[in-house]
Every structure is written in structure tokens, then in C-alpha cells.
Amino acid sequence: MFNPKAIAIIGATPKEGKAGYSILKNLLKFKGKLYPINPKYSEIFGIKCYKSILDVDDKIDLAIIVVPNVVVPQVLEECGKKGVKYVVIISAGFSEVGNVELENKVRGILKKYNIRAIGPNCFGLINAHINLNATFSKVFPEKGNISLISQSGAVIDAILDILPLLNIGVSKVVSLGNKIDIQESDILEILKDDEETRVIGIYLESLKDKNFLKVAKEVAKKKPIIVLKAGKSEAGKRAAKSHTGALAGENELYEAIFKQCGFIITETFEEFVDALHVFSTQPEMRGNKVGIITNAGGFGVLAADASESYNLELPEFSVKEELKEVLKNANISNPLDIIGDATPERYEKVVKIVMKDKNMDGYLIILTPQEMTKPLEVAEKLVRVEKVKPLVTSFIGGVSVKGAKSFLRKHGIPSYITPENGVKALSNLYKFYKLKMREENEEEIKEILEEFLNIKEENKEEIRELIKKGDEYSIKKLLSLYNFPVPRGYIVESEEEAEEVAKKLGRVVLKALNVYHKTDVGAVIIDPEDVREAYKNLAEKFGNKILIEEYIDERGVELIFGGKRSLYPLFLVGLGGIFTEVLKDVSLAIPPVDRNYIREMLNELKGSKLLKGYRGIEVDLDYLIDLLFKLSIFFYIHDEIREIDLNPILAYKDGAKILDAKIVRGE
Template structure:
């Protein structure tokens, strides 16, 4: 059905206008090229005010158009009239609609948006918008938008929730000689979502690169659609609204740390989507992927006439996970013939400050033959002997040679300077060689190309995940009554029993209600930790209700119970204290592992540095369930503290498999128990490799728990 939107034969413009400056005028003006492109293409203006619009016969209603059905309707009328117009489109068997009109949910008119969604579904009309710029297909000259005209065929499809970003990209495009396949402004996304277009683009032969600007995603299908497309075409995404400001803290560590951007980062990671943080990065990657082959290995060759900038590029290679391989012996031998004795034949290759055009040419012709080199970064600074424009011409010649011979090599440039290199950089960009302001930029974009070459071929092995799912489903079936009882009162003791039942180890412990019980179990366990146990007291440490290795178990029992009772009394909380949890003292590296239920993407699992510093350090990473072993490991490797798990400076390697298994189990637990809103394990004690670990503290939050009021809802847990 989306083909009727992107490749229509008939287009009705409802709200067409003869008045310059009106949206309906701009759309009609833009659609002239569509009619001129093919005699089979038809455009029908619709507006009861006119008999003709820009030379086209105008109709009072879409129902008056003589054609039996219309492929695409472009609607640009005031918001309150859109439902009526869309009803008429349904009667006319319109297949697709682009609703340009604003005045819907963006200004609080949700009922109007619901109404047009309902009408669209009733008549099976696919709708883009409302509140959008429109759409463009370069290959049939369809400009169903009020953007300015720009028709350069290329391989980029740009999908954006912001019309302003589209107009900015189209204004930059001529400077970089960028060509597009399609431009899509999604607006409020009442119907067609990013996922619909991503799936459509899988079979679109004119699209090689997909670029997204996203402010929000409304459907979980995005992940699967992106993964399918990313196997064949790179997806580059800039997410708007990255800051944590305005994100409301909720009641667990996992919830409070799972801000909007953290969730989206996990979504993009699972969807194999390349992400950028700035508009500049977006344009840089757009240019690279649309003009160059993939960098299929990590080996970068650097050619420079400035040793300092070569060093800076080499430093960036370490940061961005690229390597500087030694040149092959045959490469070194060829280079010696053309380079002066003072030139060091190594990688980076310093051509010396007096490098002329021929020296660059010989070096680049030699490097494209070297099997160790997957990508080339050409650095130039203005020198007396170096002619920037001539060197730029050489670089373009080499790029064309790579294309002619179908070599798997990437070439980019960093001509560093100002006035004297301005023309050469423009020449490079217009001829398909990305040129960057600094060597570091060049290394970074090449690293993204290499990263995508790995991402696109990675496959998930789901067998172990399915084995655990079978185990946990069996646990649930065999223990329904016990589980129901545990989740009806998810204090720490019951939460830990629930987790142990599902294969996550907990310390040996007992819930004691009397002094005698406390002293008895304390004598059995040895070194212990004692904690108040009540679902109504989340902040146990804050009020002195957690005691590690108490000297007098009996006295500590009394003190903890007294403090817990005072806490409830002072706050007017009508809740019970279930007793004191006394359990064996456990040591190990402290992590946090938790789960949160996102309203769009479902269970999200967090892992990070644990203990009391989690809120300060925020060394955490997120993954979207379902989580395979390799996906869990990739998520762990994103942590700054991951190297500590591997063992550094004489410290033992930790049981990483235990952490991975815990992450997978938590995701499945949240899948199997939809009533669980959040799970928080902090700390998760991780022992040495092969020795597993234990849940140090656990919190389970159930949906719609009545006791979660201002006290718990307004503060983070700090146990």
C-alpha cells in the first residue's frame, strides 16, 4: 500500500491554492515536475474556490474527479475539516494520504487525531502525518511537499519527524553533491510509522542508505524492522531530546536511571542502528555511506604531509577501535622509490612538508594495492610545495580507480586549513570523497563504517535463551500458588525467594520475628547482615535498618524493629513490618542488574556498576528483551567498569557468565510475569570466574501497588 504513496499515478491536492505563499500553492507548484516527468501522471487540485489552479482544472470535491479511484491525496486544509475530507477520500477509494495540515496532538487536539486514524483504518487508507512537510520521491519527480524543489537522484532515503531538518539537509545537499531516493516527513505519525517505511525500503533498489531523525517511536515493531533492513542497508539515526531534564525519577534504581535516551540507545543497539549525537555527524555519515563502500576490516592507512596531524589520527584509531597495520613488504619497496630518504616508511605515512602532487599520487596508488589496508585517510595541510586542488584531483582519481576495479577500499580526506583549502574540499565533496575538518572526524566516520560491516552480519543464537525460557515456564506452571503468594507481598525476603525459584542464587537467610529466632539463626550463620523486612520501607539504609556484621544480634534485632516502627508511625504509613531478614554475609564485586517495563518496547534490562555509587557513577547499560548470550555480553562490554570484571592489576576475573545468565533470566521473568513493573537487584555480588554469585538486595515492584504513594513515588531507592 505504501507504493501508492511513493509511486502514484494520480494525485489529488485538497486545499490547492493560486495564492503564492500558501501551502496549497507550494504543493501544486512542486507537483508540476511530476506531471512533466510522465504523461501518465495526473494531478488534480481540489478547492471549491477555483476553477483552475496553476493551469490545472480544479474540482470542488475529490468526489467530483472523473477517475474511478485516486492513488494519493495530499491534504492541506484546516485541521477541523480533515476528517470530512478524509471520509470523502475513503468514498473515492484513495489508497494513501499525506496530511500536511497542523493543529492536532501537537496543540492538544488528540480527538481529531483519533478521528482521522479511525477513518483511515475504516477505509484502509495509509496516512502519513498529520502536521508534516510531505514526501518526495526523486526517481519519479514526485514532490508532494511544501519544501523547495531539489531533484538530484541518489541513494539516500531521509525520514524525519522534523520538517526543519529536511529543509536544512536539502539546502546542504548541493554543497556535498548528495543525491536522494526519498524524503519522508512523518509528522505526528497517526498511522504510518518508521517501521512501515523501513520494511518498504528493504526491496527499494534506489535506496542504499537510510537516515532517520527521531523524537519518539510509537511501536515496538521498529526493532525487528530495523534489524531486517540493517542486514542489507545501513541505518543512521539522530535522536532528538537526548537530555535527562524533565525525566521524572521513579521508584527503583533501574527506573530512575532508565531515562528516555538510555532506552532508545538500547533500542538502536538491538535494531543494529548506527547512532550519532549531532547534526554534523549525521551529515558526515550520510556522505560517507552514500559515496563509499564499506570498510570491511579495521586496517587504516594514513597518508599525510604533516607529522603532527598523522599522530593525532593515530591516537584517534585507538579511541575508535581501528588499527594501523604494517604495510606489506612489497608496499614498502614501492614507496622507497618515490619518497625522499628523510621520509619514514611506516603507518602513518609521512610524505614530509614539501610533498608535491606526484608524491601523494604514488603513495595512494601503492596503498590501494596493500591487502592490510581497508581504508585510507588522506591528510593535507597547506604548504608551499603542496597544491591542495591538485592533490584533491588525485584523491578523486584514486577513488574512481577503486570503483572501476571494484576494490573493497574506503578513501576519505582531511584537508586541514581555511582559505587555501576551501576550493579543494569542495571539489572532493562534490566528487564523492568525504572531506572533514579534522583527522579525528575522518577516523571516527571510518570506524562507523567498520562497525556496521560487523553489525550487519552478526546473528543471534537463541538456543540458550529458549532453554532458559522452557525452564522458567515449567517453574511457573509447577509453583503458581507459591509465586502468587510471594508476589502478593514482595518484601525483600519474598523477592529473593521468588528469584531463587527462577534460578538466581541468593544468600542463605531467614525471616525472624522474635529475639530468640534472631539469636538462634545468627549463631548458625556466623557473620551476618540484618535488615528490616517490609514492603513499606524501601530506604532501609537511610534509617539505619541495615546492619552488617553486628556484634550483638539480639540488640541489633530490637534496634532495627524499633527504627522501622518509628519510620512507619512518623509518616503515617499503615503497613506491617514482616520481621528482620538475617542472612549470611556475602562479598564480591558489586553490580546492579534490574528490569523495567517500557510502555512501547516491553522489558528493558539494566546492568552496571552497583552498590551505593550507582546513582552517582551511572556506569550502566541497557538491553531490550529478548536477550541472547552475545547481546548480553555486548551490553556488558559497554560499561566503563567492564575491564574490572575481566580482572586487572592482579584482581581476579569475575564470573561474567553468571551476570549474563542473570540478565537473561530477568528479561524472561518480566516476560512471563506482566504484573511485575520493575525488578532491582543491587547489589548483585559477583564471585570469581566459575563461582557464580548472589543477590545482595532485591526489590520487586508490582503494577498498581496501592502502597506506592508520595513517599516512594517521589524518591529513589537508596538501600
């Protein structure tokens, strides 16, 4: 797809202003063979033009389709007959404007001939390294190491317009449009081993790609993937809907996916481009310790503030003595203020020294144009210093620093418009390293997975029955098949039985079955003095089948485990009560994940302090993590459970118990 020898442009035209014109123009630089197809012309730009692709007497590797939407099916039939393997359908007018029928028709033809297709309603594709630009971009991109996948053509257009200013180029670029066939994961698979791709940028509005998580996770272990997700807000989702005909999916799901894949998640277009820039030019950053050099104290302070927000550290310089020699009386701290009158030589000397500092993992060099400052000369010096670790700059200003900034960029040193942006870029650089280093314990996942699948297989009939019943008693019974800790409990149908069970259990809780919002409607009686009386009360209101469970008399912390299936199964853990209901303080993930991931999820909770011993309440954290881990595997293997809600789970000093359990069955 990215390396065709012969390309057909179906819908090529000599009429300026049409996509078929611009694309052919851009393709003229391509070194392979070009076959314009258009029944109206016999040649375009001096190249022979064919009535139909079937008339071409050559093997066609890739067809670019820019005909009106209604003609697309016919053209695809011809591609199929010709044996074309890859097509890019630029043409719009499909599901994005409600024309689902036409899109389905196209899908059928693609299947019939086994054609792989990008689009429709897309911007095309680029492989800059072979001068292949099958898009209608205004700017012809330079060769470089950034690859881009985007749902929006205009976003790519804008990036291609910006990149020359940053002096960086691209490798593969593809706009996926309505994603009728080829999805993000297909492209990621290709980019994974593409030697010309060092960093991947994805602009995304919605996913319908079941393979995404698996593939993206693998690729992100090798190469940084920067993601910009649009459609987070309600208003944004509305806009996304009318834009690409795809419902923007739930935020929480996307966030969980991106986090789990190890993506660099960016919040704004600016951060997205800044991140591409730093990954395109800088080496790996292997720690979070940054040295900041500035000729303006104020901006040093702002950079220090930003460092703290982005979890970077500013340790003391270990090369203090050498720095003192250069800076004489100056106060050697980090940020290091080399003062307003800093000369290019001072910058050079200082940067050379700090480059050898073992304390530091990366550097930010700040410059403001002051009276004595020579920005371009500083830039020239910086370019010449041997750099062994990441180094970014922020030359702040306008007129005076323009030339210096473009000089730096020309030599592969990012220059950000503010120190905060520079710090953010470094923090992203480090984040990738940290995520890459994260190791998943596949063994422990596999072990429990196998164990649980066995249990599931051995108890197939019973499990089906219990899920079908779906009441609290049955779900807890289901859970206990997997040895999950639930309170001992029995269904009783009379006062006598209730009393008998209570004798066996000690202090008890009585609950009506099959009642929603049990606590709110008074269907739960906790630790009654007179069990018969309690039974009678509940039975009168809610029927004679009453669940009696042992009362768990432990001081502990309440948690929630929830799960929901949509594009992927998604589970959440959180602290119960106020934390979930008022603060929405939950962490989400797609199973399976390992125990360590669960630990991190708990750590990310705002209320995580409660789990570490608060006001004398202790929790067995390892036990709790193990429990949540196994619950996530349990949810993972039970496709037939659409939603699950274990709330509360009471975690205490020497264990935990699942006190309430609800599920919603799948179709």
C-alpha cells in the same frame, strides 16, 4: 505510498506563498496523474481542478492534504468514501498546539476507512526516482541512494539544501510530523528491500512506535541506519515538547534502543550529514585499520589523535619498500607524510601503492594548499586511482581547495572539512560492518525463554501471590522458583524461632520486612553474636516478622540488576555502591539479549576492571553473565513487574548471590 499512479492534492492553490501552491509546483515534474482539489478553482497551472475528490473519475492512490486543520476531517471522510489508501496530512494545528481532540477525531476517521496516513503537521514525502516530490521543498533533490525519515520538516529541508553541494541525491524522503498513524517502523519496513536505498538517515525527537526495535534491528542488519536524536538535554526536551507535541522520551531508553538496533549514532548535525555522505559513496569497511596520507605533518598528527579517539588503528604500511622507492629518503610511517612539496604524481603513486596494502581497511588522504600544491590536479589523480576499499579525503583550506573538493565529490569521493571529520566518517563506516557482523544467539535466548515460560505457567498461582505480597522474602522466593541464587532464609516470629533457624544456617543476617531503606533505618543486623538479642531489637521497632538469612561470607564485587517498563522493558546492569550512586556507571538494554550482549554490557562499565580480578578479589565472570542473562529473561517475561531492583548482587570466586530484592508491581 511511494509509487502512486494518481495523486490528489487537496488544498492545491495558485496563490504563491501557500503550501498548496509549492507542493503542486513540485509535483508538476511527477510523471503520473495529478488531480488538484479546491472548490474555488476550475483549473490550476493548466490542470483541471476538482471541487471534491469524490468528483474525480479515476482511482486515487495517494492524497496530499493541505487544507486548514478544521477541514481535515471532512476531507478525510471524502477520501475514505473514494477508497483512497494513503494520505499525507501536511496541515498543522493538531496535538502539537494542544489540539488533541481534533487529532483524535482524525484518528477515528482513518480507522473507519482503513486509511494509512502520514502526519499531520508534516513536510510530505519524496520518491526522487519517479520525480515524486510532494513537499514544499525549495530544492528539487537529485536521484540518489539516501533515504530519510524525519520528525522535523525543516531538518529535511536543510539536508536537501546541502546535498547538491556534496553531489549526492536521495531515494525516499518522508517527514512523519505528529505520527498519528504511520510510524518509523512502517517506513523502515519499506526501505529494507528498496533497491534504490543504500543508507537510511533518521532524525528523531521521540518514539511512540512499539514495533521500532524489532523492525529497525532487522533493517540495520542489511543497511546502515544513521540516527540523529534531538532532545537529549533538559532544555532540548522542553524545546522538543513545544515543537511536536510529543514528550521526548528518556535518553537512556533511546540510547539502549539505538545501540541494540545497531544504529550509527551521531551526535551533531554535521556528523549526521558526514555519515550519510560516506555511506552513500563508499564500499564496506571490513576492519578498523586506516592508512593516512598527508602533505602536512601537523594534520597527520591531528588525524592520528582522532583515530585513537574513534578506535581506529594506524598500523605500519606493509608496502614500505615500494613506498620508499617513490618517496626516497622519507620516513615511512603511518600517517605517511609525503611532505609539503608533494606533486599530483606523488599523491597518485603513493595512493596506488597503499591501495594494495593488505594491512589497511580504509584510507584518509589529506591535502593542504602549500606553495607547490595543485589541489585540483591531485583530485583528478585520486579520482582515477582504482579504489577497492573505502577512501575519503580532507582537503583543508578555503579558496585554493574549493574546486578540488567539488571535483572529488562529483566523483563520489567525500572531502571533509577537517581530518578529524574524515576519521570520524571512516570509523562510522567500520562500525556498521562490525555491528552487522554481530550475531545474536537466538537459540540460547529461546531455550531459557521456553524454560522460564514453563516455570511461570506451572507456578502461575504462587507467582501471582508472591508478586502481590512483594516483600523481600516473597520476591526471593519468586526468584528461587527460577533457580536464581538467593541466600537461604526464613521468616521467624519469635526469639526462639530465630535461634532455631540460626542454628541451622550458621552465621546469619536479620532483616525487618516491608521497610524501605532498611540499612539506613537500622532494620538490618549483620552477623550478630547474639541472635535472640538481635531479633528482639528488630522486632521491637519493626514488628515481629523478621527475615533471617544465611550470611554470605565471601569477598566479592557488588553489582546491581535493575529493570523498568515504559515504551519497552529496559534493564540495567552496573557495579553497586559508589559506581552506581556516584558515577552512574551502568549499561542498559532491552530484553531479550543473548549472553554475549551481557558480556559487552559489563565490558562497557567504567569499573569493569573490578570484575577481572582486582586486588585479589576474583569473580566467576561466566557464572555472573549467565545469571544476569537469565535475570533479564525473567524480567522480560514478567509484564506484571513494572520495576525491579536487585541490589546488591554479590559476585565472587565461585558464584553469586542476590542479597536484596525489591519490585514495584504494574497496574
